[in-house]
Amino acid sequence: MxxxxxxxxxxxxxxxxxxxxxxxxxxxxxxxxxxxxxxxxxxxxxxxxxxxxxxxxxxxxxxxxxxxxxxxxxxxxxxxxSFYDRSGGNFVGFANYRWAFFDAQFRQSIFNNILWLAVVPAACTFLGLVIAVLTDRIWWGNLAKSLIFMPMAISFVGASVIWKFIYEFRGGNETQIGLLNAIVRAIGGDPQVWISLPFWNNFFLMAILIWIQTGFAMVILSAALRGIPEETVEAAVIDGANGWQIFWKIMVPQIWGTIAVVWTTITILVLKVFDIVLTMTNGQWNTMVLANLMFDWMFRGGGDSGRSAVIALVIMAAVTPIMIWNIRQANRDMGDH
Amino acid sequence: MSAAASLRRIGVPRLILHASVLVICIIWLIPTLGILVTSFRDAGQITSSGWWTALTGAAETSAARLGDPASARQDGPNYIISGSVFDGGDVKSGSVVAFGTRVAAPTEFEAGKEADLGDGEKLTVNTDGSYSYVKSGPFDDKRGKRIYLSITQPPNFTLNNYRTVLTSAGIGQSFINSLTVAIPATIIPILIAAFAAYALSWMQFPGRSLIIALVVGLIVVPLQMTLIPLLTLYNDIGNLFGVSSRSYVGIWLAHAAFGMPLAIYLLRNYIAGLPKEIIESARVDGASDFEIFVKIVLPLSFPALASFSIFQFLWTWNDLLVAMVFLGTGKDQLVLTGSLNALLGSMGGKWEILTASAFITIIVPIIVFFALQRYLVRGLLAGSVKGG
CATH class of the missing domain: 1.10.287 (Helix Hairpins)
Structure with missing residues (x-):
């Protein structure tokens, strides 16, 4: 060793x-x-x-x-x-694309990915913004931020173990050692096998990523909030705006750019989400997403590089608009220098 | 000052503010706390009670049989059976909180108080397990009476789980493997990226802006796009030289390359922002680009280099996909994330193994995180575009 x-x-x-x-x-x-x-x-x-x-x-x-x-x-x-067969030797035209279009599991993955895209970036950005605003106003805010930011350092696999323990289910009259089921039982509900609950299990997986990424959104947005010129807020206060109005009408519009960056960064991350699904369910119980399906086809039955490539290309196509936007942004920044 | 007055001074809205941040912090901390506490608990206690009861002692329900009626001794009109519930019960130690005679109500009577069971029968079970079962006439049952007990165990913390996973579950070896992957994969790309970033910031040549655009574009390329051709390439090279296609060199280069776009981008942003006067006056003094880079740019770029190395370290340490594809899943090749993933499959319900392994997996990045948080935040603010 x-x-x-x-x-x-x-x-x-x-x-x-x-x-x-x-x-x-x-x-x-x-x-x-x-x-x-x-x-x-x-x-x-x-x-x-x-x-x-x-x-x-x-x-x-x-x-x-x-x-x-x-x-x-x-x-x-x-x-x-993507235009070749499973071994990469024979040209098959659009056959792999046609397969993907009619494959139930592929469609399931697309649906799940869209679900992830709809929930996770929005939840992280919203929670991050709220927590940034709250913690910026208290004296122990930095400590609170550190704690909420900490999951960023934890691997997706580690986080999956952590959360699998929270979702742990034990049948019959056994003591529930999973926190979620213990709470459910304490308030009089029936314990559930959360990660195999069709459709809803996706959200239990998403919770893990939200737990990890909210800290990231919070840190970036907190820095942006601090960059807002005092005068704009002071002027609003003098004009008699209340806290709610100041937040939504003065502060948020000034950090739209940062919100967009946070949102797109998490969007890219969500498109590539792999470890969480692999360790929590390995795509079972309708939780398959594109990155896992791609990995699956890379090795399934000796591997099918054609189908696998098509799935990778779908992920690539989804990040391309963000890529172009980033390049434009970078070019504009260089023009400024 | 009275509590009400001080409350007024702090103000209710501020109190709500503090309380809500506190609640959020607790929610965010609880999952990690759960595995930390569990990893130090005795395996038997983990399955019999939730980790949140670890400090107060876990109450568990068990059954015990009282002494045989034949052992009753007579005391005036009463017959008494006495002894300890730990002699004939499933649980051999602990302290009794409550007891009952029906399985549906194991906590019907408080420990230490006399319970009237009707029929002239009275039962007292004390906290230490001793009981006295009194009847105003002879006992007519054939066997000892069955009772149900709620027993708390004193918290039993142990390091055994860690000893087990480090030696027999392969986590120790994986820890070494993870270090072997992460350290070179963090350091190798820095120098390469820094030279490239310097060229892209302070040297004039055709195609410069095109390369910058390419680098920015490559930051977001999903790893999935690269896996199949690279795996084929690795296999071909392995076959050509008759070596295994899965080696540490292979994964170091892969990690270095996958981190390269972000590294160049972050470092270029920083290096391009260095004061022009310093670099130009060095040029006027006759320093070559190589000298300028080594003597001026590298030392000045320390914060950016630190930011990137933290990113890269966390990313390589926490990575599962690249390690699975380029290093393989054999026992002596598994990195920590891979081991943990394998344990999840093979040790499904063994939480004493899983939690201890998980904690060993996350402790290094957490130490890095808390020690170098300042640089991490700076790096995030400088280039929040990669996102894993």
């Missing part, structure tokens, strides 16, 4: 050293290949120019290589694979 840690540490040191060596050596080599002679001013300036042309690519090289191999190429390859 210690040997394994030592080897990991060795890799870190060696990796960092190799990286540093690459940048240092390539820089030296470039300078040596294109010398700047003292006497020959024309050659010196030509070589300096050549260096300036090549050097950015030396700096960018490793990053671009990683991006190309691990992101750009696979995206294109997945797109192409």
């Amino acid at each position: 210690l040997a394994q840690i030592a080897s990991a540490m060795g890799v870190v040191v060696a990796g960092v050293f190799a990286c540093a060596l690459y940048y240092w050596l390539s820089d030296k080599l470039l300078s040596a290949a294109l010398p700047v002679p003292e006497g020959d001013a024309r050659k010196a300036s030509a070589n300096l120019n050549r260096r300036a042309t090549i050097r950015p690519w030396l700096f960018l090289g490793p990053a671009l290589l990683l991006l190309a191999v691990y992101l750009v190429y696979p995206v294109i390859a997945t797109f192409i694979l």
Whole structure:
């Protein structure tokens, strides 16, 4: 075990050293290949120019290589694979797309994903905003924020265990050790097997993600709220607006941009939700979502890369508008600089 | 000052404000608290009572049989059977809260008080389990009377669950595996991304804005889009060199690449915002870009580097999908999240194992989180676009 840690540490040191060596050596080599002679001013300036042309690519090289191999190429390859059969060998046209369109489980997944998209970003943003407003007004607000933010650090799998324990069901007259069923019994209801309750079980899974992500929304929105100029709020107070009006008519409109960012970030996360469904139900009892269905088809019956690729493309299509919006936003920001 | 006066001074609305934040905090904390408490409880107690009763002692209902009528001794007109309910009961220790004679009402009578059972029979069960069963005539039953008891157990906290999962459930090995994955996967991309970010901020070359747009676009690409081709590629490379396609090197590079767009984006935003004068005056002094980067930009970018490394560490430590695909699901390859997922399947109801394992899984990121929260928040504010 210690040997394994030592080897990991060795890799870190060696990796960092190799990286540093690459940048240092390539820089030296470039300078040596294109010398700047003292006497020959024309050659010196030509070589300096050549260096300036090549050097950015030396700096960018490793990053671009990683991006190309691990992101750009696979995206294109997945797109192409979606037109091929399960082994990726024979062209089948739109057969995989047609399959998806008529597949009940695929439609179930789309429906569930839409359900997640409708509930989770809205719930996180709303709760995050409310908690940000409340905690900004009390002296122990930062402590409260830390506690609510903490689930962000917990893995989806860890969170699933935590919540599975809350939803735990025990049959017959046994003591309910799951908090939810204990509460239900205490107020006189019948304990339920929450995660296999059709349709509603989706919401019990969503609760986990909401629990994790509300802190994120709260932190971002709290920073935005603090950025609101005092004067706008003071002016509203002088005009006789009450707290409710100030919140909805003065504060919220000024942070629309941030709300949009929070909403879209959580939307992307929701589209990729995988771990929670895998660990809670593995898609059983009608809880399947696209990312899990895709993973399932990757290995089901030896794997079907065509169908799997189609499902991945649907997720990709859903994030594309957000991607374009982000790129536009980034371009506009660069224009400002 | 009277309570009412101080209440007036604080103001009811403020009190409601404090109370509601407190309630929210409690709701948010309870799930984690549940597994933390449970992981330290005795396995038997976990299944017999809810974790929220752990401190007060768990009350459980059990049955016991009183002494045989033949053992009754006569005391004047009365016949008395006495002894301890722990001698003939299912539960051997604890303290009795209440007792009853019907299964439907096990808490009918309070412990220590004499209960009149009718027919001239009186039963007293004391907290320590001793009882005296008195009848104003001879007992005519053949067997000892069956009674029902509500018994609380003293809280029984133990470290055994942790000992078990660390040694036999494979969590110890997984912990090491997780560290082996997460540390290089956090550090390797930083340097690569920082050089790229510097080039994209302070060097002029054609296609620069195109690359920035590409990086921003790649931030949101779902991992699902990349899995099939990469798995094929890994298998091909593995076959070509006759090695396993699933290795630590493979997952380090995968994590480094998947974190790269966000890393470049975050670092570029920061590095591009550094004061122009510093970098230009260094250039005038004849420093090369390499020197400027190493001596000026890297030290100044520490906050951004810290933000990104926290992100990347949390993301690689908490990841399940990439590890399942690129590292495999063999016992000696499982990272913590994978182990926990496997345990959920194989140890379904064994909460003493699951909660202790879960806690070991989440403790490292939670320590990182509380220690470096400042940088995490700064990083979130700088680039909240990836979202996992």
